[in-house]
Amino acid sequence: LAKTTQPISMDSYEGQEVNITCSHNNIATNDYITWYQQFPSQGPRFIIQGYKTKVTNEVASLFIPADRKSSTLSLPRVSLSDTAVYYCLVAFNQAGTALIFGKGTTLSVSS
Amino acid sequence: DGGITQSPKYLFRKEGQNVTLSCEQNLNHDAMYWYRQDPGQGLRLIYYSQIVNDFQKGDIAEGYSVSREKKESFPLTVTSAQKNPTAFYLCASSSGAAGNQPQHFGDGTRLSIL
Numbered sequence: 512l513a514k515t516t517q518p519i520s521m522d523s524y525e526g527q528e529v530n531i532t533c534s535h536n537n538i539a540t541n542d543y544i545t546w547y548q549q550f551p552s553q554g555p556r557f558i559i560q561g562y563k564t565k566v567t568n569e570v571a572s573l574f575i576p577a578d579r580k581s582s583t584l585s586l587p588r589v590s591l592s593d594t595a596v597y598y599c600l601v602a603f604n605q606a607g608t609a610l611i612f613g614k615g616t617t618l619s620v621s622s
Numbered sequence: 623d624g625g626i627t628q629s630p631k632y633l634f635r636k637e638g639q640n641v642t643l644s645c646e647q648n649l650n651h652d653a654m655y656w657y658r659q660d661p662g663q664g665l666r667l668i669y670y671s672q673i674v675n676d677f678q679k680g681d682i683a684e685g686y687s688v689s690r691e692k693k694e695s696f697p698l699t700v701t702s703a704q705k706n707p708t709a710f711y712l713c714a715s716s717s718g719a720a721g722n723q724p725q726h727f728g729d730g731t732r733l734s735i736l
Contacts (some may be wrong), residue, residue, distance in 0.1 A: 515664075542629045554626070554712050554727030555665070562722075598664055602721020610655070610680070610721055612664035 513537055516612040523620050529586045531616050533599030536580065544575060544582045547599045549596065549615070555598060578620040586618075594620045625649065628713050628728035634736050635700070635707065643698045643731045646712035652717065654696035655725065659710040660683060672719065673697055700733065708735050 516534040523529045531556045533544070536575040543562045547555035559566055561582075564572045586593060594600040603609040629644045647654065651670045656687040657665040657680075667680030683705025690696055696715075700707045710732050714725040 521692075545721075545724065545727075547727075552730070552732075554714070554729045557724040557726070562726055590711075598723075604721060610667050610670075612657075612666070614662070614664040 512537045513601070513609050513611050514614040515599055515601050515611050517597075517599055517616045520617045520619070523589055523618065525590055525620060525622050526588050527590050529593075529617070529618060529620075531584045531586075531597055532581055533584070533601075533613055534581045535599075535611075537603065537605060538579050538594075538601060540579075543602045544572070544580075544606055545602075546573065546584045547598045547600065549598065551595045554568065558597075589610070589618070589620045591620050591622060594618060624713055625728055626713055626728035628711075628731050630731060631729070633731055633733045635733060636736050638702045640699055641733065642651075642699050643700070643711055643713075643733070645695055645696045645698065645728060647696075647715045647726075648694060649715055649717070649726060650693070651715035651726070652693070653715060653719070654690065655714040655716075656680075656686070656688065656696070656698045657712045657714065657728075659712060665712060668698065707733055709733060 545560040546558040549555040559571045561573045574583045598615045599613045626647045635641045655670040656668040669688040671677035687699045714727045716723040716725045
């Protein structure tokens with residue numbers, strides 16, 4: 512049974528690097544991992560996507576180890592405006608496509 | 623400005639009524655999705671459509687129905703068979719196959735039972 516697991520909450524201070532890990536069992540070689548950010552009463556917003564090794568864009572990095580049983584979203588130098596809920600999504604492409612979201616990690620950034 | 627428009631933002635339903643949630647996109651995306659979000663939960667897939675006139679059930683399709691007559695539109699009907707419909711409903715679209723392209727989300731419809 513495909514499943515994604517992430518921590519319920521994390522706390523940080525402005526300027527720190529934050530790493531949020533998502534565990535995903537039964538992931539295949541070409542299954543994509545995507546991270547989204549959500550503010551209250553809004554739809555999620557795309558942050559980053561990848562399926563192996565490391566991906567970096569202007570706001571975040573995504574690290575996927577060789578065994579692919581987990582992935583880590585890295586947010587460099589967070590600010591107060593990064594306080595939000597972060598979701599990982601795994602597209603399990605086995606016997607059809609299953610889009611499985613984690614239950615979300617609430618990140619609280621303080622000054 | 624391209625995006626996903628969901629309407630209404632808030633919707634109230636009486637017991638035994640069907641209600642339809644609207645979702646329109648002008649991104650020219652082939653794939654569209656409906657999710658349900660409950661407090662403290664992740665998003666759960668209700669239905670998705672990868673092409674016009676075709677759609678597939680997600681994990682929690684019971685009590686819901688959809689249609690995809692136009693590329694831009696993917697309405698969701700919450701039927702009276704859905705016994706616990708109170709939730710935040712999110713519509714999304716993507717340019718390619720489900721999962722390997724980023725999804726663009728609307729800002730949701732909050733459905734409540736009167």
